Amino acid sequence: MDEIICIVDSDGFRVTAMDRSHISFVTLDLKPTVFDEFECSEPERITLDTDEFMKVLKRMKNTDILTLTLDEGNLIVGLKGDAERKFKIRLIDIDYEPPQPPVLEYNSSIEVPSNLVRDCITDMDLFADRLNFLFDENYFIVTSDGEFGSADIKYLHGENITEVVKSCFSIDKLKEIFKASKFSKYVTISLGNDKPVTINFNLASNDGCLGFLLAPRIEQDE
Template sequence: MSASVRLVFGDAREWRYIVASLAALVDEANFTIDPSGMRLRALDPSRIAMVDFNLPASAFEEFSCEEEVKIGVNFDELNKVMKRGRADERVILEVVGGRLRISIGGKAERSFSLPVIDIAGEELPLPKLNFTVRAKMLSDTLKDAIKDAELVSDSVSFDAKEDYLRVYAHSDKGEVEVKFTIDTGSLIEYEVDEPSRSTYPISYLSDMLKRAANLSDIAGIEFATDKPLLLSFELAGGGRLSYFLAPRLEA
């Protein structure tokens, strides 16, 4: 890899949260870096979910990249390194001799080096979906609802009517229902083209929200009946983190 890459991110804790949010789904994947910024799109190993991440060059304190470069990383190892970062430190990412060097600078500068992995394959296209429900709510509010549903089931249904969005789970253990409305303030934005209902695996939603809620106070939810769900978060600096999750079709 001959191209020179040097990226400086001003908040090591926020970068740690970004890495953790990606590691929630993928084991290994390519960061694609070009003069416009950084992006990543990958499927989880079971191909049930996809993550799509982008961060513009302007979000970095320093961004040096003259041509497109792909940096394949093991996210378990990168996540371990970034857990060492704090909010009062900055992160420097450089590719040196076929390795990714991560420097975390505060009172002392610490450097870590990870191998760059050769990950073959074309960049995945985004799913083409027509959503009938679009909502925005506080990330923590949605995270709490999924935690409630997790008490009784391993799947959760999103049920959208004209004036409310319902999160519902049931099993032999019991039932859980959480309703969100504009009137109560639990929904910030809400659009419904038609009544819609779809069911998704809780473990994926829990992992996504546990990590991404640290990055954005607001979560966007879009879905349609028995179609994939889009869970999205706007990031500081103009970036975006999105998850697509396949539905669990009920018999």
């Protein structure tokens, strides 16, 4: 994810990034109500270097007040705590239309504690480099197989699932995604058969969502 696209309009602040290898999309949606103050006279779209933007965001503290301002080719990130800190990040000009995440329909979605899924991905990582997500009527089941061992995890989901769906994913990609498990206590997983999975972390206040779309590994793969 070399660049991120930020769109600000009357619906709020939306960030999208795509993995160059086209295997995954990330979107961050923040509604105007997330912000103490939100001003947008006309819609804007800017492109930033992902690394530069992340470096600055990581310097933020819980108690800092964050301001984002556009100023002639730069994004100004202001952090106000005991001192006033301003970071200026150069915008990137891109001359191509950034790819948009496909819109997918799912019949099967469940909500699970995000830590539980994160831990179970780490479990699977012991043996294998890919795992299966499976929903049946009662359980969310994760399985993996390796040369030296295998693992198998069942979680009673308590949702209304009517058909069995199953897809296989890269454990490394899922590990990356579930670093976001801090963002929200619960995660919504939407699954199909050999279809990309949609993984959404919703803010408790319901006015923000961090979402991921990850392509499946097809079982016949290497």
